[in-house]
Amino acid sequence: MNVKQHQQRMRSLYNMQVALFDRTFANILAEFKSVTVAVGFLRQAETLDVAAKKQSAAFLRMLALAEALPKTATSDDANRSQAFIDAMHDSDVGEALSDWFDARRKAEHAIWDMEINHALSAAVALGDKARANPEDKELREYADAMSWRFGACQYQIHALCRQAEAIAEMEQAMLRSHGLKIWQGRKQYLRWEGDNANRLQVAS
Amino acid sequence: MLVELFEPRDKAGTVRVTYNDVELVSYGFLAGSPPRFSFGTPNKTGVAKVFLVVDGVETLVGEGNYTWEDGVLVSSSEKLYPQESIISVKKRIKQLQTEQRAAMRIVRSLAETLKKQLNKAVHPLISAGAVSTILETVETASSAVATMCERVGNDPEKMEEAKLIAFLGSREGEELARSRDQMRKKLTRAIESWDDDRAVGRAQVEAYHPSSLTIRDRSMSFEFTALLRQAEALDHTLSALLDSNSIQFWFDADGTYNFVGQAQE
Numbered sequence: 001m002n003v004k005q006h007q008q009r010m011r012s013l014y015n016m017q018v019a020l021f022d023r024t025f026a027n028i029l030a031e032f033k034s035v036t037v038a039v040g041f042l043r044q045a046e047t048l049d050v051a052a053k054k055q056s057a058a059f060l061r062m063l064a065l066a067e068a069l070p071k072t073a074t075s076d077d078a079n080r081s082q083a084f085i086d087a088m089h090d091s092d093v094g095e096a097l098s099d100w101f102d103a104r105r106k107a108e109h110a111i112w113d114m115e116i117n118h119a120l121s122a123a124v125a126l127g128d129k130a131r132a133n134p135e136d137k138e139l140r141e142y143a144d145a146m147s148w149r150f151g152a153c154q155y156q157i158h159a160l161c162r163q164a165e166a167i168a169e170m171e172q173a174m175l176r177s178h179g180l181k182i183w184q185g186r187k188q189y190l191r192w193e194g195d196n197a198n199r200l201q202v203a204s
Numbered sequence: 205m206l207v208e209l210f211e212p213r214d215k216a217g218t219v220r221v222t223y224n225d226v227e228l229v230s231y232g233f234l235a236g237s238p239p240r241f242s243f244g245t246p247n248k249t250g251v252a253k254v255f256l257v258v259d260g261v262e263t264l265v266g267e268g269n270y271t272w273e274d275g276v277l278v279s280s281s282e283k284l285y286p287q288e289s290i291i292s293v294k295k296r297i298k299q300l301q302t303e304q305r306a307a308m309r310i311v312r313s314l315a316e317t318l319k320k321q322l323n324k325a326v327h328p329l330i331s332a333g334a335v336s337t338i339l340e341t342v343e344t345a346s347s348a349v350a351t352m353c354e355r356v357g358n359d360p361e362k363m364e365e366a367k368l369i370a371f372l373g374s375r376e377g378e379e380l381a382r383s384r385d386q387m388r389k390k391l392t393r394a395i396e397s398w399d400d401d402r403a404v405g406r407a408q409v410e411a412y413h414p415s416s417l418t419i420r421d422r423s424m425s426f427e428f429t430a431l432l433r434q435a436e437a438l439d440h441t442l443s444a445l446l447d448s449n450s451i452q453f454w455f456d457a458d459g460t461y462n463f464v465g466q467a468q469e
Binding site for chain 2: 006009010013016017019020023024027030031032034035129132133148149151152153155156158159160162163165166167169170172173174176177
């Protein structure tokens with residue numbers, strides 16, 4: 001498998017991952033959109049979905065740039081190539097990269113929020129309500145049935161978070177398969193490996 | 205009493221509230237804004253009913269019960285009427301199975317891609333064996349869960365509780381549960397050790413092996429993390445499948461097998 005084939009394979013894997021994330025999110029939303037107590041965790045899941053979509057869009061802009069860069073002899077050279085350095089000084093690219101880092105940070109925060117699982121608190125709230133109204137048999141049955149639903153949903157929410165993380169890792173891997181290594185340094189300055197190497201050379 | 209509809213409505217309408225079937229208050233709202241308003245209820249025992257009126261069609265959306273004794277409110281409770289029926293568990297299980305199969309395909313291809321790369325380049329932190337182990341773990345757990353769900357019929361509404369309990373208490377049920385649990389522990393150990401090593405390990409790789417590994421090879425660390433995250437996501441989907449089938453089991457520290465409904469056996 002040559003480099004090009006490898007990159008294509010990664011791209012198709014990435015598309016599969018994004019499709020699975022979308023499906024998982026849509027199914028959670030469809031299941032609970034009419035359940036009032038679920039509104040809290042659905043909002044959280046929506047926040048993650050919005051951030052993930054922005055992240056994906058910004059990443060694809062970045063990937064298009066990476067694909068357009070002239071192929072250098074070794075991938076390490078890509079970061080040091082004049083074409084890449086010129087691209088990094090282009091405001092469009094800078095914007096795409098900032099968007100990518102921003103959206104990724106937002107998605108990470110959404111995931112941290114979702115580690116405290118509100119699907120279970122919704123089930124607990126419903127159970128408390130059913131216990132407070134022992135004569136309401138209908139409510140009791142509803143709470144019983146829903147407790148399994150919420151149980152399954154909390155796992156799916158964790159699955160959604162892990163899928164989002166897997167997508168973020170894959171994006172990093174794909175940029176590196178093009179030889180690019182970019183990160184956000186202190187004060188959110190954009191940094192890249194070639195940039196660093198140039199700096200070190202200047203310093204010595 | 206506070207009346208709040210979480211979803212903004214497509215059309216304008218009115219929220220009407222009656223108390224003991226006598227008109228109490230009504231509130232108009234515009235399209236696109238979720239109706240929310242509060243008001244005081246009479247100081248006497250009764251039932252407040254909330255109706256949503258849109259295009260002349262009236263739907264009962266909720267009610268509140270208030271009990272007053274000697275001028276003091278002693279208890280109150282609300283009840284909501286879901287407007288749409290929720291998707292059936294059977295259909296939800298079908299969705300989860302599709303998600304599980306899609307996740308399995310991704311894990312498998314990710315593992316294969318990584319193994320192909322590892323054939324060509326040596327990575328100081330990842331071995332082809334480790335990748336195979338993760339894939340095997342996930343496949344075993346998946347098939348154990350699929351068999352368990354198949355045995356209980358994938359339709360909890362039709363499944364008799366006694367049958368479910370009998371299956372979970374059977375030798376086969378216990379073996380499948382044990383296999384799923386062991387695989388899950390194995391996966392968790394792999395994830396934890398990688399996450400612990402990762403920060404240190406990556407720094408070492410980048411610092412000490414820069415010439416032996418090109419940036420492209422270093423992408424393997426990210427691919428491996430993606431594989432682990434995807435495997436973990438799949439594991440959660442397996443748990444969701446079990447919960448949807450009303451199956452819940454756990455193991456004590458000494459390895460004793462427990463499951464929900466055990467006492468009734």
